[in-house]
Structures are given as C-alpha cells and as structure tokens.
Amino acid sequence: MKQRYNWFDALNAVLLTGVVIACLYPFVYMLAVSVSGAGPIAEGKVWLFPKEFNLDMYRYVFQDGRIVSGYKNTLIYVTLGTATCLLVTSLGAYSLSKRNMILNKTFLLMVVFTMFFNGGMIPTYLVVRELGLVNTIGAMILPGAVATWNLLIMVTFFRGIPQELEESGKLDGLSEMGILFRIVLPLSKPVLATIGLYYAVGIWNGFLGPLLYLRDHELYPLQLHLRNIVLAGELTSSEGPIGGEITIVENALKYAAIMVSTLPILLVYPFIQKYFVKGAMIGSVKG
Amino acid sequence: MSTYRAVPGKPQTRGTPARKAKTARYPWLRNLKRxxxxxxxFLPCLLYYLIFKYGPIFGIVIAFKNYSLFQGIWASEWVGLKYFKLFIESPDFFPVLRNTFLLGFYKLVFGFPxxxxxxxxxxxxxxxxLKRFVQTVSYLPHFISNVIVAGIIVMFLSPTGGLVNHVLEAIGLNKITFMVEPDWFRTIYVSSDIWQHIGWGTIIYLAALSAVDPQLYEASRIDGANRWKQTLHITLPGIAPAIVIILILDIGKILEIGFEKVFLLATPVTYGKADIIxxxxxxxGLTNANYSYATAIDLFTGIISFLFILSANWFSRRVSDNSLW
Structure with missing residues (x-):
C-alpha cells in the first residue's frame, strides 16, 4: 500500500526532531565550549562548532588530582561492586525462581515487601555505621548489593528457561550447582549483561551513597568531586574576582570536567543501549 | 507451571531406614535436605535483605526512643510519640510537607502523561x-548522573555565561537569575525530570503498543476510521492497562522524590520552596545528628506513601480491572 503523508506526519516530524535536539544538544554544546578559546566563548559565538580549538581545559582537568583519583575510585567501585551485585543477585534469583523450593513464597514476599516499605535514610546509615563500613570500600558495595527490581527481573528470566533443559542435565548426572553453572547461567548471558550494566551505571552515577558513607576525600568517587567542582565551584583556579572573563573560563573548565566524566557513558551507550531496553522489557512483563 | 522435581520421593532412596523414618515424620526436614x-x-541474598533492608526497618524503633550513639538502640529510653509531636508542631512541618507534596504532584501531572x-x-x-533513532536518543539522558544533570542545569541557567540567558538576551528579554528565585525551582525540577526520563518511560508503552493486534487497525480502516480515531479507539484502550499500572506506581511515589537532584539544586535561598522531606x-538527621527525630519524619512519610499506593490500587480495582495485587 502506498503511504501517504499528511500534515500530521509533518507536525510529528517537527516534534520528534525537537525531542532529539533537546536530548543531544546539551552535550554537543558542552563539548564545543570545552574545546573553544576564551574569546569566542565570552562573545557568545560558540553554539555548535568549537572556535579557536584547544585542549587546555582538559589539561587543567587532568592536572587537578581530584578528577584522576575520583576516576580511579569510581572504576574500582564499579568493577568490584558490579561483580558482587551480579553474583549475589543471580544466585539469589536462581533460588527464588524455583517455585517449590522450601519457603520460596516467604522469601519472595520478604523481598517484595521492601519495595513498598523501607527503614529510611537514617536507620540504614546507622546499620552501615554499626557494621564499621563507614569510610570503607565496603560501604560502596554492600548496602546496594541487591536491587529488588533487578532481582525480580532475573527471577522472571530464570522462570522462562524451559524446565526440560534442566531436567536433561539432571538425567546426565549434573548436580544442582552443575545445572546452575553449566546450563542456566550460560543461557542467561543477555540478562546477566543487562543487569550488570544496570548495576554498573547505578554505581558510576551514585551520589547519595558516597555522600552518606564516605568522609575521606581519598576515597571519593568521581561524582562527589564533580559536585564540588561543578556545583560548589571549588576550582583550583577560582582565587580572584568572580565574574567576567574568569567566570567564562571557569564555565569551560566545568564543561570539560562534565565531559570527561560523561564521555565513557556517551561513547559506549549506542552499543549497549539494547541491553538496557531488554531489561526494561523483562521488567515490564512482570508489571 | 514448574515441573521441577517431578518425582520428589526418588532421591531419598539413598538414606538409611532410620533417617527415612525421621524424614517421613518431618516432611519439611526432607524438603530442607532436598x-x-x-x-x-540464596544465603548471601537472604543475609543482604536481613541486614541492609530489615535491619533498618527494625531500626525504625529509634523513632520512638531517645536514641544516642553511646547508649545504643536497646539502652536508649522510650519516648513514645514525642518526636512525631515535635515534627507536627515544628514550624518546618507544613512548608516541608507542602513542598514535597507539590513537587511530587507537579511531577505526576506533567511527568506522567x-x-x-x-x-x-x-x-x-x-x-x-527513524523510529529506532528517536528511541535510542531519547533514552540517553536517563543514564546521565544527577550530579551532571544538576551541573548542566545550573550552568545553562547561569546569569553569567549561561546558554539560556544568552538566548533570552538575544531575543531582547531580561536575564533571569533562575537558581536563586524560589518561584522557578519547581518548574526547573519538573521540566528537567521530564527531560531525564521521558524517553525511558516510553519503553513500557511502546512494548504495550507493539502487542496491539494489527487486525484491529485493518478492520477500523475498512470502517473508515482515520488515524486520530484509531488512536482514540484502538491504541489508547490497547495500552490502558499499562497506563493504569504506571499511574498507580507513580501515585505511590508522589512523596518519594529523589533526594539527589533536589539536594544538588537547592540552595538556602530557595529552601522556602525546595526543601523537601x-x-x-x-x-x-545527619548534619545535626538528630537521629530519632529524622527517623520519625521518615516513618511518618513512609506510612503516608504506603497509604497512597494502597488507596490508588484500591480505587483502580474498583473502577477498572487493573491493579497491582
């Protein structure tokens, strides 16, 4: 059938182009400003393409020890955290997916209840404190080791694996562990990738956790340093009068700091976004 | 249905007669062994929930005690509802509750549709x-951290060198000092929230849309329905269950506004409208170390939230077939 385009298609195209621009332009603009010279920025000439291209701001950002140490910490927390979360969540989800396991209903109810009611910020902080985790790497990994939503996505996925596969494994003499590690987990690579990415992005972007549990600047992840640099304006070069030229340069420096910490996500995002979406779909089936 | 262990009796044949007799008397013991x-x-997961989820829920008792770090939870004296009274009678009670509710309400009204x-x-x-491209691009802001989003907002709205004020000036309007004017706070918060999550929010609806039977569209086209009529009579009813479920969940979250972005965007100048629970x-709680008082406030709102979701669910079950449970 021949498709006819009417006024609605035109309007729709305009609206959706607007959405695309709204989502992309801030990053394009920040990138352009961060690599432009101070003159054109001050005159407001940088809109889309960099003017007087230079990488000075990036040099400053990397000279500032905070970004480098924050990067290192964030990478450590993301790696260890994602591994821990994935292990605990997938093992737990496997058990929960077995409907006739003893106490299965009780455990599932116990897990779901925490989605609707929790202890709140202060009691959680006190628990972490009692455990002696404040100001340790442990505080970045353990309090978020299982996200209930992710756990339920995995349970749904595991329940979708045909029972015949597991039973054939059992007939061939595989133990319970053997079935999990040789049949179920290899079949679950997509969901493992999805949930792993959720956890990794969560830890990478996390702000409240480190704000509550870390005191020592040496342990600060990227986000805390970023907040101090971008929002609290604690720049190494901020001595002297505020306003005019200095503010302009400061802005470019802040944009560079933002780009440095967002670039990894922006660069890998197009390749991994299908995994994110897959997770959201499995989650939505559960409703 | 799960057919896991279709023959539960079988594996036990290895046990000695004595053990068999014992397990026969206590079936749960046999299941435990199985x-x-x-x-x-499940053990690590169980420990996690007991320590980090149910530990704090148990810790809520400090809302009813005069908790001090030195005495610990048990030794601290009971004070009953003292801290709840203190909160309700405090001058902060009404503004904080109003700010939280209004911010959540605007977020629901504009962010949900x-x-x-x-x-x-x-x-x-x-x-x-093109469809894929728009989808992919619109999900992107969802993965940007709140710190960066707040940074972008503050810098784009800055009166010195901010993009938005550049534009305002270019079209002949006055500069606006967005971040220090309390009246702008809710607008900024809600619109940036829409920017962050609009794309991601479409996933569930697009999934529901793809499940609508194409035959319905064909039949309606033969009956002479145009695209607007199709949207009204086929598409919207098709995704209605998803809409209702998301609405219930969102109503339950009205008071649970993310801490991070408000904390990052609010300044003492804007607390009048920005300070939320x-x-x-x-x-x-943490800056002034008033643990019991803060916990009481949290519990207070937790209960209200819980009531919100209960009543939203109840209402939805009465008027439609859709509910969470």
Whole structure:
C-alpha cells in the first residue's frame, strides 16, 4: 500500500526532531565550549562548532588530582561492586525462581515487601555505621548489593528457561550447582549483561551513597568531586574576582570536567543501549 | 507451571531406614535436605535483605526512643510519640510537607502523561530506522548522573555565561537569575525530570503498543476510521492497562522524590520552596545528628506513601480491572 503523508506526519516530524535536539544538544554544546578559546566563548559565538580549538581545559582537568583519583575510585567501585551485585543477585534469583523450593513464597514476599516499605535514610546509615563500613570500600558495595527490581527481573528470566533443559542435565548426572553453572547461567548471558550494566551505571552515577558513607576525600568517587567542582565551584583556579572573563573560563573548565566524566557513558551507550531496553522489557512483563 | 522435581520421593532412596523414618515424620526436614543447595545459593541474598533492608526497618524503633550513639538502640529510653509531636508542631512541618507534596504532584501531572504522548508520537513514525533513532536518543539522558544533570542545569541557567540567558538576551528579554528565585525551582525540577526520563518511560508503552493486534487497525480502516480515531479507539484502550499500572506506581511515589537532584539544586535561598522531606531529614538527621527525630519524619512519610499506593490500587480495582495485587 502506498503511504501517504499528511500534515500530521509533518507536525510529528517537527516534534520528534525537537525531542532529539533537546536530548543531544546539551552535550554537543558542552563539548564545543570545552574545546573553544576564551574569546569566542565570552562573545557568545560558540553554539555548535568549537572556535579557536584547544585542549587546555582538559589539561587543567587532568592536572587537578581530584578528577584522576575520583576516576580511579569510581572504576574500582564499579568493577568490584558490579561483580558482587551480579553474583549475589543471580544466585539469589536462581533460588527464588524455583517455585517449590522450601519457603520460596516467604522469601519472595520478604523481598517484595521492601519495595513498598523501607527503614529510611537514617536507620540504614546507622546499620552501615554499626557494621564499621563507614569510610570503607565496603560501604560502596554492600548496602546496594541487591536491587529488588533487578532481582525480580532475573527471577522472571530464570522462570522462562524451559524446565526440560534442566531436567536433561539432571538425567546426565549434573548436580544442582552443575545445572546452575553449566546450563542456566550460560543461557542467561543477555540478562546477566543487562543487569550488570544496570548495576554498573547505578554505581558510576551514585551520589547519595558516597555522600552518606564516605568522609575521606581519598576515597571519593568521581561524582562527589564533580559536585564540588561543578556545583560548589571549588576550582583550583577560582582565587580572584568572580565574574567576567574568569567566570567564562571557569564555565569551560566545568564543561570539560562534565565531559570527561560523561564521555565513557556517551561513547559506549549506542552499543549497549539494547541491553538496557531488554531489561526494561523483562521488567515490564512482570508489571 | 514448574515441573521441577517431578518425582520428589526418588532421591531419598539413598538414606538409611532410620533417617527415612525421621524424614517421613518431618516432611519439611526432607524438603530442607532436598533444597539445601538452593538455600545455600540464596544465603548471601537472604543475609543482604536481613541486614541492609530489615535491619533498618527494625531500626525504625529509634523513632520512638531517645536514641544516642553511646547508649545504643536497646539502652536508649522510650519516648513514645514525642518526636512525631515535635515534627507536627515544628514550624518546618507544613512548608516541608507542602513542598514535597507539590513537587511530587507537579511531577505526576506533567511527568506522567509525557512519556505516553511521546510513545504515541513515536508509534506513528513509519520509517523503522527513524523510529529506532528517536528511541535510542531519547533514552540517553536517563543514564546521565544527577550530579551532571544538576551541573548542566545550573550552568545553562547561569546569569553569567549561561546558554539560556544568552538566548533570552538575544531575543531582547531580561536575564533571569533562575537558581536563586524560589518561584522557578519547581518548574526547573519538573521540566528537567521530564527531560531525564521521558524517553525511558516510553519503553513500557511502546512494548504495550507493539502487542496491539494489527487486525484491529485493518478492520477500523475498512470502517473508515482515520488515524486520530484509531488512536482514540484502538491504541489508547490497547495500552490502558499499562497506563493504569504506571499511574498507580507513580501515585505511590508522589512523596518519594529523589533526594539527589533536589539536594544538588537547592540552595538556602530557595529552601522556602525546595526543601523537601528527604533533604530535611538529611540535614536534621545527619548534619545535626538528630537521629530519632529524622527517623520519625521518615516513618511518618513512609506510612503516608504506603497509604497512597494502597488507596490508588484500591480505587483502580474498583473502577477498572487493573491493579497491582
């Protein structure tokens, strides 16, 4: 059938182009400003393409020890955290997916209840404190080791694996562990990738956790340093009068700091976004 | 249905007669033995929930005690509802509750329909590549951290060198000092929230849209329905269950506004409209170490939230077939 385009298609195209621009332009603009010279920025000439291209701001950002140490910490927390979360969540989800396991209903109810009611910020902080985790790497990994939503996505996925596969494994003499590690987990690579990415992005972007549990600047992840640099304006070069030229340069420096910490996500995002979406779909089936 | 262990009696044949007799008397003991590996696999998860989820829930008792770090939870004296009274009678009570409720309400009113509209628009795109492209791009802001989003907002709205004020000046308007004017706070918060989550929110609706039977569209076309009529009578009813479920969940979250972005965007100048329960709890509880008082406030709002979701669910079950449970 021949498709006819009417006024609605035109309007729709305009609206959706607007959405695309709204989502992309801030990053394009920040990138352009961060690599432009101070003159054109001050005159407001940088809109889309960099003017007087230079990488000075990036040099400053990397000279500032905070970004480098924050990067290192964030990478450590993301790696260890994602591994821990994935292990605990997938093992737990496997058990929960077995409907006739003893106490299965009780455990599932116990897990779901925490989605609707929790202890709140202060009691959680006190628990972490009692455990002696404040100001340790442990505080970045353990309090978020299982996200209930992710756990339920995995349970749904595991329940979708045909029972015949597991039973054939059992007939061939595989133990319970053997079935999990040789049949179920290899079949679950997509969901493992999805949930792993959720956890990794969560830890990478996390702000409240480190704000509550870390005191020592040496342990600060990227986000805390970023907040101090971008929002609290604690720049190494901020001595002297505020306003005019200095503010302009400061802005470019802040944009560079933002780009440095967002670039990894922006660069890998197009390749991994299908995994994110897959997770959201499995989650939505559960409703 | 699960057919896991279709023959539960079989594996026990290895046991000695004495053990068999014992397990026969206590069936749960037999199940415990049967499931010992599954239970072992669940153990880390169980410990996590007991310590980090139910530990704090138990810790809520400090809302009813005069908790001090030195005495610990048990030794601290009971004070009953003292801290709840203190909160309700404090001058902060009404503004903080109003700010939280209004911010949540505006977020619901504007943030809830936005993804539905976008999903409907995306659904009308007939070129598959363009459709994918718009989707992919619109999900992107969801993965940017709140710190960076707040940073972008503050810098774009800055009166010195901010993009938005550049534009305002260029079209001959006055500069606005957005971040220090309390009246702008809710607008900034809600619109940036829509920017962050509109794309991601469409996923569930697009999934529901793809499940609508294409035959319905064909039949309606033969009956002479145009695209607007199709949207009204086929598409919207098709995704109604998803809409209702998301609405219930969102109503339950009205008071649970994310701490991070408000904390990052609010300044003492804008507290009059920006200070919400979670930032208040953080300031009172952790900055001033008033643990019991802060916990009481948290519990108070937790209960209200719980009531919200219960009544939303109840209402939805009465008027439609959709509910969470």
């Amino acid at each position: 499931d010992k590996y599954l239970l072992l696999l 936005a993804p539905i509209l976008l999903a409907l628009l995306i659904n009308e795109v007939r070129n598959a590549f 979670s930032t208040y709890v953080y300031r009172v």
